[in-house]
Amino acid sequence: MSPxxxxxxxxxxxxxxxxxxxxxxxxxxxxxxxxxLRAAALPGICDIAPxxxxxxxxxxxxxxANATGAGSPHQLAAQRVGEIAARFLEAKVTATDALxxxxxxxxxxxxxxxxxxxxxxxxxxxxxxxxxxxxHSHTNGDYRVAMLGFMPGFPYLLGLDESLHTPRRASPRxxxxxxxxxxxxxxxxxxxxxLPGGWQLIGRTPLVLFDPERGQPALLQxxxxxxxxxxxxxxxxxxxx
Numbered sequence: 001m002s003p004x005x006x007x008x009x010x011x012x013x014x015x016x017x018x019x020x021x022x023x024x025x026x027x028x029x030x031x032x033x034x035x036x037l038r039a040a041a042l043p044g045i046c047d048i049a050p051x052x053x054x055x056x057x058x059x060x061x062x063x064x065a066n067a068t069g070a071g072s073p074h075q076l077a078a079q080r081v082g083e084i085a086a087r088f089l090e091a092k093v094t095a096t097d098a099l100x101x102x103x104x105x106x107x108x109x110x111x112x113x114x115x116x117x118x119x120x121x122x123x124x125x126x127x128x129x130x131x132x133x134x135x136h137s138h139t140n141g142d143y144r145v146a147m148l149g150f151m152p153g154f155p156y157l158l159g160l161d162e163s164l165h166t167p168r169r170a171s172p173r174x175x176x177x178x179x180x181x182x183x184x185x186x187x188x189x190x191x192x193x194x195l196p197g198g199w200q201l202i203g204r205t206p207l208v209l210f211d212p213e214r215g216q217p218a219l220l221q222x223x224x225x226x227x228x229x230x231x232x233x234x235x236x237x238x239x240x241x
């Protein structure tokens with residue numbers, strides 16, 4: 001594994017970079033490092049957010065201002081976070097196998113095509129197959145949540161079959177319905193609420209991806225495995241009753 005880069009992000013956060021690309025191995029390393037940082041339970045750390053190839057660590061300046069050690073609160077925070085990242089690399093930890101094993105496969109029901117997925121035909125045309133083949137490939141993928149981003153609860157999923165890689169729309173929509181399952185380039189994802197967006201909409205799930213009233217507001221978490229299951233409009237309606 002290449003050495004990490006540690007850099008400030010604003011006045012109360014640090015960004016640990018493990019790479020620059022979007023690939024499964026680097027993402028698994030980012031998830032593993034995030035878990036190691038959580039396990040360390042450093043005083044003053046407010047939040048740890050893994051991304052594709054990096055981990056963002058938010059900290060409380062006041063907590064580090066009162067900590068013992070030489071340097072400013074920012075320097076102390078960087079030193080302590082950097083020490084854990086260095087131990088992570090020395091141990092050559094590249095995956096959170098134990099963490100991922102604990103996460104069960106979550107099945108996401110999706111009604112594909114029609115009013116639920118108006119871009120399914122365009123994705124099929126781009127792939128050179130019919131719409132049924134797109135649905136078959138999409139529901140047979142083994143996905144993992146690489147990160148949550150864009151807005152609360154939006155999962156970026158790795159594992160999309162290469163044949164389904166489709167560019168974003170030339171003209172983004174101003175309103176994408178909540179629960180829309182979409183493809184953007186080499187990724188698939190789910191809109192947790194009504195939003196503007198330029199991804200190709202292939203279906204919609206009746207599940208609520210983000211609810212601030214739940215104990216765990218986001219339905220999906222980084223590292224979690226996901227599979228999609230095709231349903232029809234009547235089954236979709238039954239979920240919402």
